[in-house]
Amino acid sequence: MILSRKWIPYLLLAPTFLIISVFIYYPAYQSFFMSLYKVSPFGTSSRFVGFENFLQLFQSGGFIQSVYTTLIFVIVTVGIGLVISLLLAVLLNDKIPGIGIFRTLLFSPYAVSPAVAGVLWAFLLSPVSGYVSYLFLIVLKIQPQWLTTYPLALIAVMIATIWQNIGFNVIFFLAGLQSIPQSYYEAATIDGANAVNKFFRITIPLLSPIIFFLIIMNISSSVFYSFAAINVMTEGGPSNTTTTMMYEVYRERFFYFNNGAASSESVILILIMAFFTYLYFKFGQKAVHYQ
Amino acid sequence: MLRKLLMVTVFVILASVIFAAPITLYFWQGVGAAFTKPLQDLCNQFTALNPNVKVDVLYTGDYHETLTKTISAVQGGNPPDIVQIYDVGTQVMMDSGVIIPIQDMIDKDPSFDINTIIPAARNYYSYKGKLYSMPFNSSNPVIYYNKNLFEKAGLNPNDPPTTFDQFIADAQKLTVKDSSGNTIQYGFTFGTGQPIEWFFEQFLAIQDALYLNNNNGRTGRADKAVFDSPAGLRVLNFFNTMVQNGSAIVAGAGWDNARSLFLSQRAAMLIDSTANITMLLQGAGNKFNVGVMFLPHPSGVPYGGVIIGGASLWLINTHNTQREQAAWDLLKFLESTDAQAQWSAATGYFPINRNSIIKLLYQGFYAQHPEFLVAVLQLLMSTPDAATSGALSGAMPDIRTAVNNAFSNVFSKLMTPEQALQQAQNQANKDLANYNSLY
Numbered sequence: 084m085i086l087s088r089k090w091i092p093y094l095l096l097a098p099t100f101l102i103i104s105v106f107i108y109y110p111a112y113q114s115f116f117m118s119l120y121k122v123s124p125f126g127t128s129s130r131f132v133g134f135e136n137f138l139q140l141f142q143s144g145g146f147i148q149s150v151y152t153t154l155i156f157v158i159v160t161v162g163i164g165l166v167i168s169l170l171l172a173v174l175l176n177d178k179i180p181g182i183g184i185f186r187t188l189l190f191s192p193y194a195v196s197p198a199v200a201g202v203l204w205a206f207l208l209s210p211v212s213g214y215v216s217y218l219f220l221i222v223l224k225i226q227p228q229w230l231t232t233y234p235l236a237l238i239a240v241m242i243a244t245i246w247q248n249i250g251f252n253v254i255f256f257l258a259g260l261q262s263i264p265q266s267y268y269e270a271a272t273i274d275g276a277n278a279v280n281k282f283f284r285i286t287i288p289l290l291s292p293i294i295f296f297l298i299i300m301n302i303s304s305s306v307f308y309s310f311a312a313i314n315v316m317t318e319g320g321p322s323n324t325t326t327t328m329m330y331e332v333y334r335e336r337f338f339y340f341n342n343g344a345a346s347s348e349s350v351i352l353i354l355i356m357a358f359f360t361y362l363y364f365k366f367g368q369k370a371v372h373y374q
Numbered sequence: 375m376l377r378k379l380l381m382v383t384v385f386v387i388l389a390s391v392i393f394a395a396p397i398t399l400y401f402w403q404g405v406g407a408a409f410t411k412p413l414q415d416l417c418n419q420f421t422a423l424n425p426n427v428k429v430d431v432l433y434t435g436d437y438h439e440t441l442t443k444t445i446s447a448v449q450g451g452n453p454p455d456i457v458q459i460y461d462v463g464t465q466v467m468m469d470s471g472v473i474i475p476i477q478d479m480i481d482k483d484p485s486f487d488i489n490t491i492i493p494a495a496r497n498y499y500s501y502k503g504k505l506y507s508m509p510f511n512s513s514n515p516v517i518y519y520n521k522n523l524f525e526k527a528g529l530n531p532n533d534p535p536t537t538f539d540q541f542i543a544d545a546q547k548l549t550v551k552d553s554s555g556n557t558i559q560y561g562f563t564f565g566t567g568q569p570i571e572w573f574f575e576q577f578l579a580i581q582d583a584l585y586l587n588n589n590n591g592r593t594g595r596a597d598k599a600v601f602d603s604p605a606g607l608r609v610l611n612f613f614n615t616m617v618q619n620g621s622a623i624v625a626g627a628g629w630d631n632a633r634s635l636f637l638s639q640r641a642a643m644l645i646d647s648t649a650n651i652t653m654l655l656q657g658a659g660n661k662f663n664v665g666v667m668f669l670p671h672p673s674g675v676p677y678g679g680v681i682i683g684g685a686s687l688w689l690i691n692t693h694n695t696q697r698e699q700a701a702w703d704l705l706k707f708l709e710s711t712d713a714q715a716q717w718s719a720a721t722g723y724f725p726i727n728r729n730s731i732i733k734l735l736y737q738g739f740y741a742q743h744p745e746f747l748v749a750v751l752q753l754l755m756s757t758p759d760a761a762t763s764g765a766l767s768g769a770m771p772d773i774r775t776a777v778n779n780a781f782s783n784v785f786s787k788l789m790t791p792e793q794a795l796q797q798a799q800n801q802a803n804k805d806l807a808n809y810n811s812l813y
Contacts, residue, residue, distance in 0.1 A: 096609070104681040124768070126449055130812070143804070209631060210623065212638075224554055231626045232568060234788055249623045318567055318627050323775075338444050339772045340466065372672035 111353060118347035126338035136347035146348065147151060153306065156241060156327055160309075161301040164245040165252060165294070172256030173286070184258070189204040193250030197308060201315030204224055204243040205230065208316075233324045236317045240325050243312045252297055259293035260286070299363040303356060328352055397683070398428045399701055400454040404440030405511055405649075407433045412720045413456060422705045426698045436687060438771075439464070444690075449471045453690045455701040457508065460685045462770035463717050464499060467688050468506050469813055470797055475813065479702045486706055494643035495726040495764040498682045501592070507686040509703045511717070511724040513649040514680040515576050516748055517541075517670070520537035523548060523559070523642040523664035534667040537614050541670040545621040548642040560623040562616055566784055567627030570613075570781050573645055574601075575681060578610040580671045582678030582761045583635045586806075590758035595768045599802035601777070602795045608672050608790040610784055618783050624785055633657070645669075647683065648749035651722035655745065666745040668752050681754020681764035684723060700803045724750045768812075772805035 120134055122129040140146040175186055192200065207215045207228035220226055229239045263286065271281050286293075310329050313319060319326035319334060326334065328348065336345035403413055410433050417429035422450035428593055432441045435459035448470075459467050476499075480486050488505065521531035527547045535541040545561030552558050564570060573715050578585055583605035586596035586709070616622035623641060625632035629650075636644035637657040646654070651666070657767070658664045671677055689701055707713055714730035717723065719739060724746070732749055732800045735741060740747040748758065756762045779801075780794035787795070 121812055123469065124466050125445055125472055129470045129783065139808075210635075212634065220556065226556065227623065230624075231782075233788070234783075253694065284745060320567060320627055320778070320782060321786065322779040322788070335777075337436060338775070339769075339805075340445070341772075350759050 097348065109131070114346045114349045114353070116346075117342055120346075123142065124342075125347065126285075126342070132343065140347055144230060145323060145326075146328075149326050149328045152237070152324065153327040153329075155237070156309065157302055157305050159242050160244045160248070160305045160374075161298060161309070164301060165243075165297060166246050167245065168249050168252030168297075169256055169290075171249065172260055175257060178262045179306055180195070185363040186253075189253050192246055192325045193248070193254075194367045195247070195347040197247060197311035198315055200243055200247050204209040204239065204312070205316045208239050209273075225296055226303075230317055231321050233321055236242075236321055236325050238311055239244055243316065244309050248301060248304065252301070255293055259290045262316045263289045295363075295366070299359060302359055306352070306356065387490055396426045397697060397700060397703060398430060399433075399456065399697065401429055401431045401704070402434040402440055402444065402454040402457045402506075403431055404434055404437040405461065406436075409511075409721065410549065411435075412717060413763060416708060416713050416717060417632070417704070419676045419713070420704055422431070423707070424700070427704070427772055429704060433445035441466070448690070453692065453693060455690060455697055456704065457688050457690060458685045459507070459580075459688050461683055461764065462482075462496065462684070462774065463771065464506070464686070465766050465768040468501060472691055473506070473697060474691050475504060476508050476689060476705070478507070479689070479698075479705075480505065483706075489767050490711075490727050491709065492726055492728050492731075492754070493758055494682045494762070495754065499686050501766065507688045508709055509682070510687045510708060511649070511721070511723040512682045512684040512726050512753075513723050514683050514749060515573055515645055515669060515751055516648050516752065518644045518646055518654055519665045519667060520639060520642045520658075521665045523639065523662070524665070527642070531663070532663055534665060535670055536668065537673040538608070538671065542578050542612070542615055542621070545616050545643065546619065549621040550761045556756060557620060557623075559639070560635070561621040561639040562643045562645075563623050563625045563632045563635045563647045564613070565625050565627065565632040566628050566778060569629055569632070570772075571777045572683060574609055574781070576669065576683075577612070578605055579681045579756075579762045579764070580669055581605040581608065582757060582759070584761055586767055590763060591766035592760050592763055595810055595813075596765065597803075598807050599773065599799045601802075601805065602799035605675070606795050607791055608675075610780065610795060612672075615780065615792060635642065637767075638716050641772060646748075648663045648724065649684065649722050649747050651749070652720070653722075659753060664745070666748045666779050672712075677757070678759070679762040680752055681762055682753065690811045718746070719768050722746065724753065767806060767809065769805040769809035772809075773802040776801040776805070 119131060119133060120129045120138070121132050151278070158207065165283040171189060175182065175189065195203070207213050209224065210216055210228055210230075213229070216226065216229065227235055229235050267285050267289075268281055271285060276284070307329055309327060310333065312327055313330050314333070319330050329352065332345050332348045332352065335341045335348060391675075401413070403419065410431055413781065414429075414431045417431055421428055433441045434453075440457065440461045441459055444453065444457050444459070453472070472602065473548040480488055491509055495512055498504060499505055499509055505711045519531075519534060524531040524534075527545055529547060535544045548559070548561035550559035551556060552745055564573065573785070575585055576599060581603075583603055584590055585599065585601050585620055587598040587600050588594040588596045590596065613622070615684055617624060623635065625635050629646065631640075633646065633650070633654065634645055635641040637654070639662060669680065687705055691703065692698060707719075711729040712732055714725040715733050716726040718730065719734065725734065776798040780789075780798035783794045783797075784791050785791040
């Protein structure tokens with residue numbers, strides 16, 4: 084009885100573990116292995132090269148550029164995305180008529196597949212038939228080339244990504260906001276605090292675990308899941324300025340068939356994400372502040 | 375003795391049963407979902423002649439994706455019998471070790487006459503005199519122009535520009551601005567991403583200039599890029615002049631944006647593949663008359679010609695003689711006079727079989743559709759040499775990106791054309807070294 088109770092958790096974990104092993108651990112192991120080799124496109128000939136792939140990455144401008152692009156991309160999409168989401172969540176937390184409709188509408192972008200979202204934005208920003216381009220033309224009398232010039236292409240991809248993530252973030256912020264007892268605000272009102280004070284001294288500190296959780300989630304999603312929008316909207320161009328690390332891995336593997344280079348890039352990505360996951364587990368619970 | 379006879383009889387019966395068993399060939403195509411129907415139609419005609427062989431045509435995504443899926447399928451041990459691979463994937467396939475060079479089948483099969491394949495197509499898919507794949511859908515770029523807008527701008531639609539300078543001048547005349555200075559009609563448009571790298575290669579060949587050393591990788595593995603030349607610079611300047619003076623609009627990555635700019639009459643001239651003649655003519659419909667002109671060339675420079683583009687059909691080594699024989703029969707059928715004529719008339723790809731061209735001409739097809747003739751003539755009037763045979767290297771996909779980046783950097787004024795071309799060539803040399811280190 085005791086023995087079986089001890090084993091039940093493992094039994095319950097087994098299906099998940101099996102799937103993860105096949106689809107995550109084994110490919111990850113293969114990536115580590117392949118990052119030390121140069122492999123021909125069809126895999127018919129390969130050569131052990133040690134760390135040469137990694138060395139070449141840091142010598143080639145392409146990878147370094149993609150690291151900078153990823154940094155800008157992550158900081159902007161996570162930063163601006165979370166601020167907008169929080170403001171929207173605070174507005175949506177009010178008891179106004181039809182609030183359910185607004186909440187549903189705001190969540191709907193998250194339900195759209197990233198590839199479809201990319202297509203939608205590519206349509207909107209298209210220089211030929213795009214509504215946004217047309218609006219800019221009649222209101223501001225300018226014709227920005229959204230998807231083909233730097234830095235507009237990067238901005239366009241970031242807008243699409245932020246738009247996609249807002250729904251997810253708002254739902255979590257809303258849940259967080261609703262768990263803050265109303266009595267704190269009442270007490271603050273009696274003490275004479277204004278709305279800004281209440282927001283920064285009650286709402287933000289009590290939301291900090293959620294904020295921390297969302298920062299980590301958003302970083303990993305903007306590093307990994309931004310792929311579809313970039314692929315559909317710009318294909319990493321112009322001149323690689325929208326090529327993030329994830330997209331660089333894809334291009335190396337599926338455009339240029341440089342299996343070794345792609346593997347070493349994904350190893351670096353795995354290490355970076357491992358670091359963020361570690362941060363989350365280490366500081367996730369301690370980041371709560373009460374004032 | 376009797377026993378031996380019995381065994382032979384049993385063997386013969388067994389063999390005939392096995393050989394008569396119907397087989398299904400898997401044919402992966404990457405030319406486009408819209409082309410599955412004309413392809414399947416052709417293959418059904420083949421099945422009608424060979425009732426034992428069914429052919430399953432499957433669209434496996436664009437050319438890139440088809441190559442990627444082929445690699446996965448070969449590694450997974452479940453490859454197709456025939457796969458369509460684009461021009462720049464040629465060296466990768468040659469080096470793959472998983473294909474049967476078409477030449478091997480031709481040498482065994484006296485019924486096939488290799489001379490029916492037009493020389494340009496044969497040269498592109500051959501290395502040192504050995505044909506590796508069966509040319510199939512071949513195209514090259516041409517300039518499409520709006521005859522109505524030509525007339526409106528005071529230009530003669532029956533005398534389109536032939537030189538770079540004339541072209542630039544006409545593009546400016548075709549550019550129209552409204553009262554507040556916004557351009558409402560551009561002279562010229564083109565797609566970046568995959569299209570422009572291809573145009574760059576073509577305009578180099580137009581000037582009879584090489585792209586890679588060792589005669590474009592035709593007399594030995596190419597290890598240096600040579601496109602940073604006066605000829606390369608002329609191409610970059612040709613596009614850039616029109617972008618900077620506002621007569622050309624960069625339509626964005628891919629083919630579709632440029633096409634819709636042209637079809638919505640917001641651009642008067644478009645550079646695009648001949649493969650889309652049918653689509654563009656239908657798109658223009660009754661709204662305006664579409665003209666097709668030869669690629670312009672810089673005056674005072676020897677004329678080379680265009681490189682064959684598009685894709686060819688590769689025979690995968692499935693270690694099954696019966697399947698391979700059936701696949702070879704299908705390839706022969708697809709190269710035949712009637713099949714190529716039918717395919718060309720349905721799409722705009724030109725026939726790679728010389729007899730098909732003659733047949734279409736005699737039938738009056740080219741008299742009715744002179745647009746289709748431009749592509750064929752442009753190719754056939756090219757000088758057959760290394761420059762117009764096209765560059766051969768497994769690093770071509772990488773190099774094309776480097777060239778595309780050069781164009782982006784010049785258009786957005788981040789670099790001068792000289793700097794951009796030099797940087798692209800340096801990158802190309804690294805890519806070549808990287809690929810060559812594998813073999």
